[in-house]
Amino acid sequence: MKEEENVGLDSRLLAMICRLVRQRTQVELEKLGLHLGQDLILFVLWETEGITQSELAERVYIKPPTLARALNHMEQNQIIRRETDPDDKRLERVYLTEKGAGSKAAILNIWQKGEAELFAGFDEDERTTCQSFLRKMYFNLFAYSEDGLQS
Numbered sequence: 701m702k703e704e705e706n707v708g709l710d711s712r713l714l715a716m717i718c719r720l721v722r723q724r725t726q727v728e729l730e731k732l733g734l735h736l737g738q739d740l741i742l743f744v745l746w747e748t749e750g751i752t753q754s755e756l757a758e759r760v761y762i763k764p765p766t767l768a769r770a771l772n773h774m775e776q777n778q779i780i781r782r783e784t785d786p787d788d789k790r791l792e793r794v795y796l797t798e799k800g801a802g803s804k805a806a807i808l809n810i811w812q813k814g815e816a817e818l819f820a821g822f823d824e825d826e827r828t829t830c831q832s833f834l835r836k837m838y839f840n841l842f843a844y845s846e847d848g849l850q851s
Contacts (some may be wrong), residue, residue, distance in 0.1 A: 728810040
């Protein structure tokens with residue numbers, strides 16, 4: 701293999717893996733009426749319901765306008781509801797609807813199935829090592845990003 705063929709090979713492989721994981725996840729999310737990334741919003745809301753939109757944007761590492769579009773769609777599909785903060789009328793807090801709360805098991809199942817496929821053939825030590833490497837890569841890139849926010 702020529703040296704230039706190796707340039708960026710690890711990053712390209714990681715990008716292709718991420719693309720495949722998200723494509724496969726999207727197919728399953730569509731069956732639940734969700735778009736890509738809305739599952740990540742739900743993960744946060746299952747932990748901390750009633751947080752502000754700005755707090756939610758920070759927790760899922762996306763810009764507020766991008767989050768607002770996702771929340772509009774989720775609200776139209778009765779997955780979340782937004783309420784004005786009673787103490788500060790400038791803030792909106794995000795809450796799960798019954799439908800949003802009820803989607804947890806199905807979404808966890810999607811992620812469990814995806815991880816089983818992703819780590820097929822790995823023993824526990826290999827999986828633990830891979831997870832450690834992925835965490836290091838994430839924090840490396842996060843440290844170099846302007847503010848960690850993506851579009």
